[in-house]
Amino acid sequence: MDENGIREDGRKADEMRPVEIECGVVPVADGSAYIKWGKNEAIAAVYGPMECHPRKVQRQDRAILDVRYNMAPFSTTDRIRPGFNRRSREISKVTRDALESVVDLELYPRSKVRVEIEIICAEAGTRCCGITAASVALADAGIPMSDMVVSVAAGKCNGIVLMDLNKPEDNYGEADLPMGILPMTDELVFLQMDGDLSMDEFKIAWDYNIKAAHDVHKIMIEALQKRYGGDV
Amino acid sequence: MAIPIIPSLLRDNLEALAADDQRLDGRSRFAGRELEIEVGCLANAEGSCRVRMGDTIVFAGVKFQIMTPYPDRPTQGGLMTSAEIRPVCGPNWEPGPPSEASIEMGRVVDRGIRESGCIDTSELCILPGEKAWQVILDLFAISDDGNMFDAFALAAIAALRTATVPAERFDVGEDYKLPVAGTPIMCSYQKVGGRFVFDATKREELGGDERIHITLGNEGHVHSLQKGLRGVFTADEFNEIMDAAQSRCAELRDIVHNLEESQ
Numbered sequence: 001m002d003e004n005g006i007r008e009d010g011r012k013a014d015e016m017r018p019v020e021i022e023c024g025v026v027p028v029a030d031g032s033a034y035i036k037w038g039k040n041e042a043i044a045a046v047y048g049p050m051e052c053h054p055r056k057v058q059r060q061d062r063a064i065l066d067v068r069y070n071m072a073p074f075s076t077t078d079r080i081r082p083g084f085n086r087r088s089r090e091i092s093k094v095t096r097d098a099l100e101s102v103v104d105l106e107l108y109p110r111s112k113v114r115v116e117i118e119i120i121c122a123e124a125g126t127r128c129c130g131i132t133a134a135s136v137a138l139a140d141a142g143i144p145m146s147d148m149v150v151s152v153a154a155g156k157c158n159g160i161v162l163m164d165l166n167k168p169e170d171n172y173g174e175a176d177l178p179m180g181i182l183p184m185t186d187e188l189v190f191l192q193m194d195g196d197l198s199m200d201e202f203k204i205a206w207d208y209n210i211k212a213a214h215d216v217h218k219i220m221i222e223a224l225q226k227r228y229g230g231d232v
Numbered sequence: 233m234a235i236p237i238i239p240s241l242l243r244d245n246l247e248a249l250a251a252d253d254q255r256l257d258g259r260s261r262f263a264g265r266e267l268e269i270e271v272g273c274l275a276n277a278e279g280s281c282r283v284r285m286g287d288t289i290v291f292a293g294v295k296f297q298i299m300t301p302y303p304d305r306p307t308q309g310g311l312m313t314s315a316e317i318r319p320v321c322g323p324n325w326e327p328g329p330p331s332e333a334s335i336e337m338g339r340v341v342d343r344g345i346r347e348s349g350c351i352d353t354s355e356l357c358i359l360p361g362e363k364a365w366q367v368i369l370d371l372f373a374i375s376d377d378g379n380m381f382d383a384f385a386l387a388a389i390a391a392l393r394t395a396t397v398p399a400e401r402f403d404v405g406e407d408y409k410l411p412v413a414g415t416p417i418m419c420s421y422q423k424v425g426g427r428f429v430f431d432a433t434k435r436e437e438l439g440g441d442e443r444i445h446i447t448l449g450n451e452g453h454v455h456s457l458q459k460g461l462r463g464v465f466t467a468d469e470f471n472e473i474m475d476a477a478q479s480r481c482a483e484l485r486d487i488v489h490n491l492e493e494s495q
Contacts, residue, residue: 086335086339087339089335090332090335090336092332093332093335093336093460094336094458097459097460097462098459100462101462101464102464175347177457182464185466186466186467187464187465187466188459188464188465188466188467188470189442189459189465190459191444191458191459191470192456193454193455193456193457193458194343194346194347194456195347195455196347196348196349196453196454196455197453197454198452198453198454199452199453199454202454206467
């Protein structure tokens with residue numbers, strides 16, 4: 001950060017990378033979304049509700065979300081070996097936990113809704129990217145939800161709390177606080193954090209996230225309006 | 233993990249209790265269960281700890297291996313954590329490859345320790361570019377009556393803080409105590425009957441909603457957070473448990489430190 005409070009990529013401390021969202025990019029899916037978030041690019045597709053297989057994971061009282069987060073082998077500088085690893089399984093799980101908190105699953109007992117998240121280009125912050133894209137894809141699929149989850153992350157680099165770390169800031173940074181926010185009520189459905197934050201820094205990061213979530217929410221709404229018209 | 237069948241009676245019961253600010257076992261909201269910690273309990277591990285919280289019983293074992301440092305970090309060793317939850321520890325745990333529940337536990341415990349910076353990996357170097365220590369932290373549960381996260385995290389840090397680097401056995405000098413610079417402590421809260429409680433039992437977990445894990449370092453700094461399971465919470469609810477965690481973590485840290493002194 002320079003003496004005027006401007007970061008290496010030209011942003012202010014509380015400024016997000018540019019976010020673009022487009023709905024309906026996977027024609028065969030029931031709902032889908034593409035998100036470009038800085039250099040991050042992700043595609044989310046939703047299929048269902050459909051019969052739940054395997055039977056073992058079926059729930060008698062509600063549907064389940066079957067969420068998969070995956071990074072394409074070419075999405076990072078060093079090629080990623082294809083297939084699930086511990087990181088992607090954990091991210092799939094926390095994404096499912098976040099989205100299941102808003103989807104009205106009780107409407108569809110014994111069924112499942114598949115949510116596929118593919119990261120095709122990664123720059124830091126892919127889990128937030130994936131959750132946000134998946135929310136738009138669920139809305140695009142017409143799955144009833146109490147609100148859309150907007151996921152954003154503030155972090156800390158060189159002792160300064162910064163919104164939405166890019167790759168170098170993330171690599172050399174000291175903390176990362178991703179949150180999943182419901183913009184209608186400012187409630188949370190997703191929360192992770194790693195690194196080192198004092199309670200004061202933590203509060204600043206938290207407030208940055210709430211503000212940014214509302215900005216990203218507008219972009220999500222615009223994407224849905226563009227596809228369907230009218231007020232969403 | 234098999235999907236547990238949750239009797240609606242249990243949920244109703246927990247809600248009714250919550251309305252009177254009661255819990256199934258009579259504890260207050262932020263009270264923990266009876267805690268037993270024993271360090272150095274496994275002769276073949278270089279650091280070990282057994283934690284019992286009510287009927288939840290877990291072990292942490294520390295082993296060392298010599299690794300070749302990564303080319304981009306030639307003077308650093310490594311820390312590896314894994315949680316293994318065998319079917320022995322409860323009716324809902326099944327055999328097979330690691331479940332996502334156990335992966336989450338291992339990773340959340342690992343993050344709290346790693347991100348607190350208490351293990352300085354550059355102190356694990358033996359010969360730059362050639363040899364360094366890899367610290368392997370294995371978490372092993374034998375009885376799951378809820379809140380294994382806190383039990384694992386407590387066992388993990390106590391085992392690390394009392395571990396000995398087995399340099400003589402590997403012929404690279406004299407044995408020495410593993411340097412551990414801080415004592416990160418995790419406190420977990422589960423939404424039960426509409427409000428967060430500390431140190432939930434298995435029945436409270438079964439009939440409850442989302443959970444939040446908070447790891448705090450010596451200065452009260454936050455090192456790791458994780459929200460798990462389905463549920464929605466407000467900033468006020470979070471601030472309340474964060475305050476509770478600040479004081480509980482300090483108490484638990486003192487318990488770990490006293491344990492080391494008496495060793």
